Amino acid sequence: MAERFTKSMARNIYLGGSAFFVLLFLALTFDTQSRAMPERDNRDQITEQVVRGKHVWEENNCIGCHTLMGEGAYFAPELANVFDRRGAGDSEVFKSFMNAWMNAMPTNVPGRRQMPQFNLTDQEIEDLAEFLEWTSKIDDNNWPPNIEG
Amino acid sequence: MRYESQRVAMPYFIFALILFAGQIVFGLVLGLQYVVGDFLFPEIPFNVARMVHTNLLIVWLLFGFMGATYYLVPEEAQTELYSPLLAWILFWVFAVAGTLTILGYLLVDYATLADVTMNKLLPTMGREFLEQPTITKIGIAIVAVGFLFNILMTALKGRKTVVNIVLVTGLVGLAALWLFSFYNPSNLTLDKYFWWFVVHLWVEGVWELIMGAILAYVLIKITGVDREVIEKWLYVIIAMALISGIIGTGHHFFWIGPPEYWLWLGSVFSAIEPLPFFMMVLFAFNMINRRRRNHPNKAAMLWAMGTAVMAFLGAGVWGFLHTLAPVNYYTHGSQITAAHGHMAFYGAYVMIVLTIISYAMPIMRGRPYGNSNTAQVLEMWGFWLMTISMVFITLFLTGAGILQVWLQRIPESGQALSFMATQDNISLFYWMRLVAGCFFLGGLAVYFSSFFIKGQASPAEEVRGPATEDA
Ligand code: HEM
Ligand code: HEM
Ligand SMILES: [Fe+2]
Numbered sequence: 196m197a198e199r200f201t202k203s204m205a206r207n208i209y210l211g212g213s214a215f216f217v218l219l220f221l222a223l224t225f226d227t228q229s230r231a232m233p234e235r236d237n238r239d240q241i242t243e244q245v246v247r248g249k250h251v252w253e254e255n256n257c258i259g260c261h262t263l264m265g266e267g268a269y270f271a272p273e274l275a276n277v278f279d280r281r282g283a284g285d286s287e288v289f290k291s292f293m294n295a296w297m298n299a300m301p302t303n304v305p306g307r308r309q310m311p312q313f314n315l316t317d318q319e320i321e322d323l324a325e326f327l328e329w330t331s332k333i334d335d336n337n338w339p340p341n342i343e344g
Numbered sequence: 345m346r347y348e349s350q351r352v353a354m355p356y357f358i359f360a361l362i363l364f365a366g367q368i369v370f371g372l373v374l375g376l377q378y379v380v381g382d383f384l385f386p387e388i389p390f391n392v393a394r395m396v397h398t399n400l401l402i403v404w405l406l407f408g409f410m411g412a413t414y415y416l417v418p419e420e421a422q423t424e425l426y427s428p429l430l431a432w433i434l435f436w437v438f439a440v441a442g443t444l445t446i447l448g449y450l451l452v453d454y455a456t457l458a459d460v461t462m463n464k465l466l467p468t469m470g471r472e473f474l475e476q477p478t479i480t481k482i483g484i485a486i487v488a489v490g491f492l493f494n495i496l497m498t499a500l501k502g503r504k505t506v507v508n509i510v511l512v513t514g515l516v517g518l519a520a521l522w523l524f525s526f527y528n529p530s531n532l533t534l535d536k537y538f539w540w541f542v543v544h545l546w547v548e549g550v551w552e553l554i555m556g557a558i559l560a561y562v563l564i565k566i567t568g569v570d571r572e573v574i575e576k577w578l579y580v581i582i583a584m585a586l587i588s589g590i591i592g593t594g595h596h597f598f599w600i601g602p603p604e605y606w607l608w609l610g611s612v613f614s615a616i617e618p619l620p621f622f623m624m625v626l627f628a629f630n631m632i633n634r635r636r637r638n639h640p641n642k643a644a645m646l647w648a649m650g651t652a653v654m655a656f657l658g659a660g661v662w663g664f665l666h667t668l669a670p671v672n673y674y675t676h677g678s679q680i681t682a683a684h685g686h687m688a689f690y691g692a693y694v695m696i697v698l699t700i701i702s703y704a705m706p707i708m709r710g711r712p713y714g715n716s717n718t719a720q721v722l723e724m725w726g727f728w729l730m731t732i733s734m735v736f737i738t739l740f741l742t743g744a745g746i747l748q749v750w751l752q753r754i755p756e757s758g759q760a761l762s763f764m765a766t767q768d769n770i771s772l773f774y775w776m777r778l779v780a781g782c783f784f785l786g787g788l789a790v791y792f793s794s795f796f797i798k799g800q801a802s803p804a805e806e807v808r809g810p811a812t813e814d815a
Pocket of ligand 3 (some may be wrong): 593721
């Protein structure tokens with residue numbers, strides 16, 4: 196690098212630049228969280244059941260095979276829109292689908308990818324269904340592109 | 345090696361390499377489960393193997409970073425380490441806690457593990473990469489604090505070089521951002537938003553400082569180029585990394601709830617993120633071309649060039665490939681993501697740790713000019729086998745990803761193939777990835793074997809110019 200560009204100039208760009216962008220990032224985070232998100236994530240509809248469902252989701256490490264809003268593992272289908280895919284937008288239909296599904300696992304089809312039997316109670320399955328239904332309604336800029344996720 | 349206490353780096357490096365081997369074995373298990381779905385089921389379901397694979401990766405890289413720090417901070421500061429004893433204690437604490445956690449994943453089912461570790465009190469488990477029980481997370485935080493204390497006390501009492509300042513800044517940032525792993529609100533969108541404060545701000549933020557500092561240190565040592573020049577480069581690189589990478593976090597906010605302005609911010613700033621990686625390539629090659637000595641440790645030089653190039657390909661090129669919102673809309677959470685994740689982690693962080701190991705390990709073993717020629721040749725074979733295998737893993741996953749997008753994402757609902765049907769259609773690519781993975785393991789074995797060759801390089805092999813005073 197040219198001699199006129201000194202080390203202390205480089206250091207000042209580093210310090211000034213990173214300080215500026217840290218502050219900008221914090222300001223944007225504040226705006227996102229306080230102004231924009233409450234509308235987009237329907238947080239008023241997070242019931243106790245939804246909260247419990249999230250814990251069931253976490254304590255069985257579902258994210259280790261599935262994606263949720265495109266994040267997670269890529270071994271098994273996207274589940275942020277499974278309410279739309281399998282429940283056709285109807286809570287009761289979806290709950291009975293979930294109940295049947297969770298209890299039917301594993302399929303034991305030879306060679307096919309297997310989902311474990313988690314031995315969840317009916318209550319836990321219903322909580323999960325509520326959590327996934329709430330998740331499906333988050334405004335996520337229309338992702339995924341189609342129903343298959 | 346100027347200071348006896350630098351030697352505590354040794355157990356860190358050795359343990360890191362052992363975990364690396366474990367990571368790759370579980371990678372192969374995953375790769376096989378991708379095509380033979382019921383392999384090892386129900387003993388080791390995919391999610392368990394995946395946690396083991398990714399957590400081993402993170403933990404061994406942390407061991408590598410700590411080893412690198414213990415090695416280079418005293419030398420840069422020109423003083424002994426503040427407390428080698430503390431470094432040893434923390435080594436055992438971290439090694440035992442890490443091993444127990446992995447055994448917990450493998451031997452107990454996850455819900456039980458959550459239960460016995462009292463996840464209910466402070467629920468932090470069950471999120472990608474942050475699967476560790478809360479007590480393990482607390483353990484990591486405690487180890488980090490002890491480690492930083494030891495390092496700060498060392499750095500502050502000695503010479504304050506730019507390499508040390510940048511490295512320590514990166515490590516403090518790493519530890520501080522770890523605290524977000526304890527924040528797990530019941531609102532999923534908040535959870536996801538701040539999850540990226542650990543994941544993205546690590547690999548595309550503070551870890552780049554760590555990588556830059558280690559690379560700069562090794563280049564000073566093996567090229568003998570004036571420190572002033574190297575330090576200037578280092579500042580410019582990390583400046584670009586943070587200027588682009590912080591707002592660049594936005595490339596993860598496209599589809600998880602945050603408002604639309606992130607589509608622009610994330611796309612524009614993350615599109616600049618390849619720049620610091622490109623500068624690392626220029627940096628490494630420029631310094632090596634301008635070298636004032638020919639260090640006999642050729643293998644270390646190969647790793648230093650390799651890490652710069654592969655980080656640029658994996659993070660820079662493969663990152664840019666899917667970082668613009670209109671593209672990411674289709675590729676988000678597909679095999680394209682996996683392709684990029686593999687090459688970026690390998691190129692930037694695996695290879696930088698192997699670079700410092702290649703440079704420092706022979707010195708700690710009483711071979712100041714490097715290993716014997718035979719050992720170096722073997723090590724370089726390991727380098728090429730692993731690196732080329734990783735290139736193929738990335739290419740096959742990219743092929744799988746393109747087809748996945750084509751079959752499953754682009755067609756309208758109703759026309760598109762389902763996820764599972766798509767996977768069946770692209771299994772050939774997964775088989776080829778598995779084959780490339782086996783070559784990777786072979787490369788790792790060759791690399792390991794280079795450690796068992798006796799003998800050392802001599803100063804006479806230094807072809808041009810005298811050795812600088814600190815060899
Ligand atoms: C033998 C070689 C390897 C094989 C066969 C392999 C296979 C896999 C598989 C199948 C997954 C899970 C993908 C999914 O979630 O569906 C995975 C994840 C991952 N592996 Fe590997 N792996 C190998 C080596 C490595 C290496 C050397 C690294 C690091 C440099 C690495 C880093 C990762 C990371 C970061 C993830 C998470 C990716 C993401 O979330 O996008 N793997 N690996
Ligand atoms: C060494 C640096 C980097 C590493 C280790 C790395 C690693 C990763 C990993 C593991 C993921 C998957 C996360 C998950 O499981 O959800 C990811 C995602 C992503 N990375 Fe990187 N990355 C690096 C740099 C970059 C850069 C420089 C860019 C942009 C130019 C980039 C763009 C992306 C994007 C857009 C995603 C999201 C993919 C999706 O939507 O599924 N990365 N990265
Ligand atoms: Fe990122």
